[in-house]
Amino acid sequence: MDRMNTRGSDFLGQPSAPAIGPEQFNEIVTTAADLAIVLDTQGTVKSVIVNPLNPTLGRLDHWKDRDIREFMAEDSLSKLETQLEAYRAGKKGVVDAIEVNHYDNANWEFPIRYTLHNTGNPDIILMLGRDLRPIAELQHRLVKAQLALEKDYETHRDYETRYRVIMEASRDALVLVDVASGRIVDLNAAAAQVLGADADALTGSAFTQEFDGRRRGEFIEGLVLAATDDSSGAVPVKTRRGKLDVAIHPIVFRAAGDKSLLCRIETAQSAETVAAELSSTLAQLFREGPDAIVITDAIGTIRAVNDAFLNLTDVGSSGEVKGKSLSEFLSRGSVDLKVLTDNATRAGKMRMYATRLEGAFGSQLSVEMSATHLNSGGVTGFAFVIRDTSRMEVVRDPSASVIPGPGPVSDDAMRNVMDLVGSAPLKDIVAATTDVVEKMCIETAVELTDNNRVAAAEMLGLSRQSLYVKLRKYGLLNKNDRAN
Secondary structure: OOOOOOOOOOHHHOOOOOOOOHHHHHHHHHHHOOOOEEOOOOOOOEEEEEOOOHHOOOOOOHOOOOOOHHHHHHHHHHHHOOOHHHHHOOOOOOEEEEEEEOOOOOOEEEEEEEEEEOOOOOEEEEEEEEEHHHHHHHHHHHHHHHHHHHHHHHHHHHHHHHHHHHHHHOOOEEEEEEEEOOOOEEOOOHHHHHHHOOOOHHHOOEHHHOOOOHHHHHHHHHHHHHHOOOOOEEEEEOOOOOOEEEEEEEEEEEOOEEEEEEEEEHHHHHHHHHHHHHHHHHHHHHOOOOOHHHHHEEEEEEEOOOOHHHHHHHOOOOHHHOEHHHHHHHHOOOHHHHHHHHHHHHHOEEEEEEEEEOOOOOOOEEEEEEEEEEEEOOEEEEEEEEEHHHHHHHHHHOOOOOOOOOOOOOHHHHHHHHHOOOOHHHHHHHHHHHHHHHHHHHHHHHHOOOOOOHHHHHHHHHOOHHHHHHHHOOOOOHHHHHHH
């Protein structure tokens, strides 16, 4: 078999290229290139053929007999002109490639890579072009993908930096553990100090082996159960290296489909530090808070007050009120104190109790009081927060009812009153509605005083005999006796 190569002298094993007919030549050209142009050395298009397999180029018959420069971008003209000058100078056999951007009459652009070939006529050039739009589109997609990757990488670096800063800035010992493997994924310097080893050495090691007497599967499963059970407290353990008694507070979460544990390790020292910080904060709130705060024992004897209470009562120093009963500063005395302490003892706290506070020199202020029952370390007492409401009385609507209630009068209640119009005199209607309000006030006073009728009568400004009369009038006397 004769050797084959790309030179025309022995292509197909013949001394010269075989003769090709015009029809066959057009077919070969149109299938070998996306665009074929016969061009003279002055740049005039003599013929143009578009590959039928690439219909996106459209019909370019209007290019014929026109200067090809009309359909080229400005930045492509110099490339074409260089090639045409070479051909006009008689440089035969020149085979070169140029990439140009075409514009047609529809003002849309497409890039073409041409190879230029000699023909039998020295003034005619054959330009075979390959459409570069698929390549350009692929390059565009690659660039977009690269930009997206770079953006994701920058975002990842941003979150990584924030994560690192938070981990190291936290004073809590934090360890990130992979649930499936039970190994430490990451930890901060505080956790490394508690576990007694270098952070790099601990990363990747089994979390279970850092504690005495623990089995890997049971330990990790126990941490997961403790994290998912709200009623479970911390998991107490002892560190293997430092023999420290610590408590692990686990939080379970999923990231990228993998279950992980964020374990906060609390030592006795860290718990004491938190308690000390909280104590300091509460002490500052007690000293500098805008509302008056009073701490009493179980019977209401004052043990501590803040400056806000001294300001409300016009007392010079806390030493003047310590040892006194809080009832001495309340307008209804022991009645107010008993209502507050009884309800706070029963429910743990009582809110929004309205009364009047008496100062050291007889002045009175309208106040709202809240009481909290304290029972810690075997010591029982009460904490009272007192807020001045005298300014609110200035802006309060004088036409508003003085009887506190849960809200405005309902539409049903208004309709019930209006239904009485026409069926009874106005005097009887007013008397009926007054009885309703009076009954509500008596029921409230009896409930607040836990059926202490002496205290209820004092709270309502009635004599004990008058209260009994009204209780009997509204059928509350027997009801309260049954309750007792």
